[in-house]
Amino acid sequence: MKGNKINQIEYPIDPTGKCEQYIGDNQVTKCSSFLPNINSIYISANSTQKDAMKLLDTYFGLLTAVGSDSCKGSSLTYQTLCSMYLKECESFTDSLTNITVSIPKRICRKSCTDVTKLCKIESLFDCSQNEPISNLPLCPLNLTEYDLSSVNESSNYQLQCYAPLSNDSIEIPVTNYCPYPLMYINSTDHTADENRGYMFVSENSNCVVPNPVPLYTPKQWDRLYNLSNSLAVLSCVGTLFLLITFNVLNKKVNRFDRMNALFNGSVFMMSLSGVIILFAGGPRALIKDGGARISVWEDPLCSSTGFIFQMFSIAAILFWVVMAFELWYKIKFMTKRLDLRKYYIPFIIVVSLVFSIIPLATKNYRMIRGNMHCWVHTTKLQNSLFWIPLGIAITIGTVFIGLVMFEIHRIVSASTKGGMLKLEIKSILNVALIYLTFIYLFAFNFYMNGQEGVVYGQIESFYQCTLNNDPSECTIQGPSIGSLGFFIFCIRIYGVYCFILQGLNIRAYKIWKDSIFFNNRLVTYFKNNIFQMDNSSTGSGTSTTASATTKKNGLESLNIDSAFSKNNDSDDEDEYDPYKKTKNSCSLKDIQVSRS
Helix, strand or coil: CHHHCCCCEECCCCCCCEEECCCCCCCCCCCCCCCCCCCCEEEECCECHHHHHHHHHHHHHHHHHHCCHHHHCCHHHHHHHHHHHCCEEEEEECCCCCCEEEEEECECHHHHHHHHHHHCCCCCCCCCCECCCCCCECCCCCEEEECCHHHCCCCCEEEECECCCCCCCCCCCCCCCCCCCCEECCCCCHHHHHHCCECECCCCCCEECCCCCCCCCHHHHHHHHHHHHHHHHHHHHHHHHHHHHHHHHCCCCCHHHHHHHHHHHHHHHHHHHHHHHHHCCCHHHHEEHHHCEECECCCHHHHHHHHHHHHHHHHHHHHHHHHHHHHHHHHHCCCCCCCCHHHHHHHHHHHHHHHHHHHHHCCCEEECCCCCCEEECCHHHHHHHHHHHHHHHHHHHHHHHHHHHHHHHHHHHHCCCCCHHHHHHHHHHHHHHHHHHHHHHHHHHHHHHHHHHHHCCCHHHHHHHHHHCCHHHCCCCCCCHHHHHHHHHHHHCHHHHHHHHHHCCHHHHHHHHCCHHHCCHHHHHHHHHHHHHHHHHCHHHHHHHHHHHHHHCCCCCCCHHHHHHHCCCCCCHHHHCCCCCCCCCCCCCCCCCCCC
């Protein structure tokens, strides 16, 4: 009787429910061997076999992706999974009215719990959840009860839940399917394939993580790619401009121009590696096999751009340290000449080559997963060939920056006129900005190395998102897009820094003004014919007005060339070189700031 119910719950009967034959296996879901009765599968208007097969495809793929060997090798796993969504059906027909009622046999909760524990997917599937329509347990503890009085049966008919038994005679299916966005690779040697650029989600799975890694949505990745491409081009153009301006067009190249050329040239080559990738198709050109793997040393684009980036990054760092040292020496010993180029240039070239050839010889250039370029692979090589030398360089550079600030403070404090800080502000900014970006790269890299296991250990939660949402909007929790974006910014921004601090000044203007680009027959022709005609057509009245306006404003001259010349005391090499004492030099003895 209904009044004696203890552990069982009465389930409603769906009038649209009926029993039908199993529709058969597909490429992913193989249930024919695991169902207790393939001739009687329960369906209703709200739950068809096609709907069930879609869910089973996802869970079969999940088993392939993250299931342990014990999980995938047990028949109980597939018996439980198949019978949960393709429930066995029982039907009852009233012989007088010819009315038929069909009811499903549900999986027991203990069977469900045992399998989720075996497969370690408790976080993905809750065996205690309720059905969406009836709001009753999906997996009953023991019995389910139905009122079958409409077909002349018991009003409290009790149906035992299904608890499958392990059957070793059943052949376990082998599937080549991985749920989106994972990709299946027929691998027989995971270690060898990982060296080729694949990343498997687990040791027992042939499913690999797609590229770019779903840390962000595809649209967000595109924005990061565009940022990298744009900054690479801007840095490349900016440093090329500086090299042409101060080392090609400049008629008075001094030792400081040559020093800057070494650093700017290194930054240009770093940026060029990004431009090469851009013209090859952008960072996506480093993604191979339809997104299944990243580029490694045997891919020419990766090994070449990785070698260029590594070599000239090391060179730029070392030249930066030399710049910090020379800036300090320039302020500390204004009258003493120091020329160590014949020592540090060969040293920097040798060190940069050695630190770049070692990864190439050991086949350790590959695309940085979740980033935009190829670089040194393995933490051990990164630390020994880049981050440790970088840390030493930053330490040395920091010492000289501190000494520079101390000398400037001492000079400015002793001078009543001031002005030394203004004289050296661009050099200080150049060193300081590069220092700060190096610090961020250093910190972010070590943060990411520590988070790699956390980031790639979230495949299960990622799947939970794909089951209930648009998969393209699902991501693996990792570093914020802002932090990675700033990391890319720091890698590619050096050329822009250099252009702003070195190229936007009066000296650069005068070099271009006096260059062949503005002093050739074509320009002379336009000056003498086109511009002269325009000036003459304005009439003498305009000249008179302009003259009057000039006097009214108290200006002695509107000659821009003269104004530029007054603001630049370093047109001549002797005057620009602080190691040679001239009439315009500054002495610590009398604390005088040079003036025109």
